[in-house]
Amino acid sequence: MTTDDMRTDIITVFSEVFGVAPEGVGDDAGPATIDGWNSVRHVELVVALEERFDCMFDPEEVPELTSLQRIEEILRRHG
Amino acid sequence: MSIVTLETAAPGAVFDFLETTVSRRGPEHWRWKYQLDRGLPGRAFYHAASDGTVGGFVGLLPTTLHAGTTTARAAWFVDWATRPGDGSVGIGVGLLRRAEAATDVLLTLQGSADTRAILPKLRWQSTDTPATWVRRLSAKSLVERGPLRASALRVPARVAGRIVERFSRVTRPESGDLALEEVERFAPSYDAVWERRRVEFAPLMERSSAQLNFMCADYPGGGYRCLLVRDRDEIAGHVVLRVDENGGSRRGRIIDALWERARAGAAEWLVHSATWLLQECGVDYIECTASTDDLQQALRACRFRRRHAVPVWYHRLPAGVPTPDTWFITYLDCDRAYR
Numbered sequence: 041m042t043t044d045d046m047r048t049d050i051i052t053v054f055s056e057v058f059g060v061a062p063e064g065v066g067d068d069a070g071p072a073t074i075d076g077w078n079s080v081r082h083v084e085l086v087v088a089l090e091e092r093f094d095c096m097f098d099p100e101e102v103p104e105l106t107s108l109q110r111i112e113e114i115l116r117r118h119g
Numbered sequence: 120m121s122i123v124t125l126e127t128a129a130p131g132a133v134f135d136f137l138e139t140t141v142s143r144r145g146p147e148h149w150r151w152k153y154q155l156d157r158g159l160p161g162r163a164f165y166h167a168a169s170d171g172t173v174g175g176f177v178g179l180l181p182t183t184l185h186a187g188t189t190t191a192r193a194a195w196f197v198d199w200a201t202r203p204g205d206g207s208v209g210i211g212v213g214l215l216r217r218a219e220a221a222t223d224v225l226l227t228l229q230g231s232a233d234t235r236a237i238l239p240k241l242r243w244q245s246t247d248t249p250a251t252w253v254r255r256l257s258a259k260s261l262v263e264r265g266p267l268r269a270s271a272l273r274v275p276a277r278v279a280g281r282i283v284e285r286f287s288r289v290t291r292p293e294s295g296d297l298a299l300e301e302v303e304r305f306a307p308s309y310d311a312v313w314e315r316r317r318v319e320f321a322p323l324m325e326r327s328s329a330q331l332n333f334m335c336a337d338y339p340g341g342g343y344r345c346l347l348v349r350d351r352d353e354i355a356g357h358v359v360l361r362v363d364e365n366g367g368s369r370r371g372r373i374i375d376a377l378w379e380r381a382r383a384g385a386a387e388w389l390v391h392s393a394t395w396l397l398q399e400c401g402v403d404y405i406e407c408t409a410s411t412d413d414l415q416q417a418l419r420a421c422r423f424r425r426r427h428a429v430p431v432w433y434h435r436l437p438a439g440v441p442t443p444d445t446w447f448i449t450y451l452d453c454d455r456a457y458r
């Protein structure tokens with residue numbers, strides 16, 4: 041998967057979970073910039089990312105999934 | 120940032136977090152619950168930021184699930200909390216994942232509104248089989264919480280409550296072959312009885328002398344009464360009772376009981392005896408959590424009424440372990456004093 045493909049897929053997941061338009065998801069997307077990014081929505085994001093990328097995040101990684109860039113980095117580690 | 124196992128030498132910030140965010144229980148409670156003086160690691164985890172700030176906590180009450188010939192490491196998760204604010208998103212789920220990795224079967228009972236919102240999204244399931252049953256004894260309890268509470272006329276309701284109370288009094292159980300004997304703690308010899316009862320009551324969680332003593336006799340706040348069930352010269356099971364104050368009322372609880380399951384009338388005699396003992400302690404009402412037909416029938420026969428379900432939440436179950444709707448569950452598994 042190319043960097044662009046991965047980013048597009050993450051943005052699609054963001055869009056589905058948070059109900060925002062894909063073009064509204066920028067590099068700074070995070071709990072402070074996306075309305076409704078609370079604990080419950082974060083759970084939905086984690087599960088949706090795991091299903092989309094067929095992976096299981098480590099316990100320490102789950103709280104780190106709070107920006108587009110960080111999610112990309114962590115998903116790269118999972119191959 | 121990292122998830123750290125709770126140990127005796129954990130920074131004071133962790134215990135401050137527990138006292139301010141979870142509940143004010145005092146250091147003795149945390150040392151008991153997480154067995155910090157006994158050097159038993161892996162019973163609780165916390166999230167620590169690089170500056171030492173504690174972002175969240177999850178604790179485990181480990182036990183063993185006995186299901187026929189299968190046993191599994193199990194744990195009830197308790198004290199699951201994160202620091203309030205946006206900065207803690209994901210910490211709770213990270214801690215829960217860490218807890219899942221520490222045991223074969225991770226469970227919780229009831230759960231807060233947040234817990235009930237989050238667990239289904241993590242593919243957890245629940246069963247509503249266990250329920251809390253209540254028997255009201257005093258006029259006060261009958262008027263304030265019982266069937267007379269709808270009365271618009273408080274004074275007549277109080278008078279009616281006193282009349283109903285008189286007819287609600289529990290009679291002393293007949294003395295026969297069965298008797299209760301109060302003990303300070305359960306002796307290791309009780310384990311032979313537990314081995315017999317375990318086969319009859321499975322699936323259920325551990326109720327060995329060590330586990331019963333940990334959960335009841337050694338509870339730092341005290342208040343649990345441990346009783347052996349005697350059948351003539353033999354010990355046949357146990358009962359644990361508790362009396363405490365709740366919202367201005369004196370509450371009695373039948374925390375746990377095991378008996379010779381095939382003995383006709385034993386369950387009803389046990390509930391009757393426990394109810395009478397608690398009445399003699401002056402309780403306003405008695406609660407019992409039950410999940411199986413025989414205990415629920417005994418409660419109904421002793422004029423308890425089903426009040427509400429106590430959902431059991433579970434994630435994954437090892438092969439061969441039946442779903443929790445078939446388990447024997449009581450307050451011993453879910454007493455709020457432990458949470």
